[in-house]
Amino acid sequence: MTALRAAEHAGLQHEFEVAIVRCDVTGHAADIGRRFAQVARAFADGRCALEALRQAQLLKGDAIHSPTSWNSDRLCLLFGGETTVELTGDGVGGRNQEMVLAFLIEAARLGLGESTVDFALLSAGTDGQDGPTDSAGAFADRHAVGTVDQQDAQRCLQNNDSYSFWKAFDNGRCHLLIGHTGTNVMDVQGLLLSRRSADIE
Secondary structure (H helix, E strand, O other): OHHHHHHHHHHHHOOOEEEEEEEEEOOEHHHHHHHHHHHHHHHHOOOOHHHHHHHOOOOOOOOOEOOOOOOOOEEEEEEEEOOEOOOOOOOOOOHHHHHHHHHHHHHHHOOHHHOOOEEEEEEEEOOOOOOOOOOOEEEEEHHHHHHOOHHHHHHHHHOOOHHHHHHHHHHHOOEEOOOOOOOOOOEEEEEEEEOOOOOOO
16 A cells, blocks of 8 residues: 555645555456556546446445545546466566556557547556566556557557567657566556646656
8 A cells, every 4th residue: 555655645746636446456457458448438538437437347345545526637546456467479578568558459449549638547566577577567648549550559469568569669658667676565557537638747
């Protein structure tokens, strides 16, 4: 919870309504990534984020800490836990990079690149290492969704080659290379949502 509390503080400093949704996220990383994209699509369509989280099966009971309003125009939704990767290829990557890659593909499929809302998903290991790589994870925002080659991204996902994808995509802009942190508490995910265009940096 310490990592999520620190992320909560950062979100509040940037004037987001913050929810610590849960700290026990499990399941296949790619599946969770696609669910995050579905929540972003629902938010873009004007639906309540709480309703969207429940429909995407990312929240079944109550959140650990709820925002002042789930209908806010600026939300930071925080999660923690450890997902798994279903190996179908021989590429290089990790669960955080794979989760965000699946999010990127699904968000593009859902047309979020042309959306009038801003959004970003970040997933990272608190130890600075995701799988057998020197990356902590990755993030994807509206710009990434609007420019991705979906066929190339899907090919990398099917080959479990998320590291190679993020290293090459947009000159590595979305690849998190922070070095070993000396801390290993959990993986963390942050889904930022804003109805104020060009608002998330």
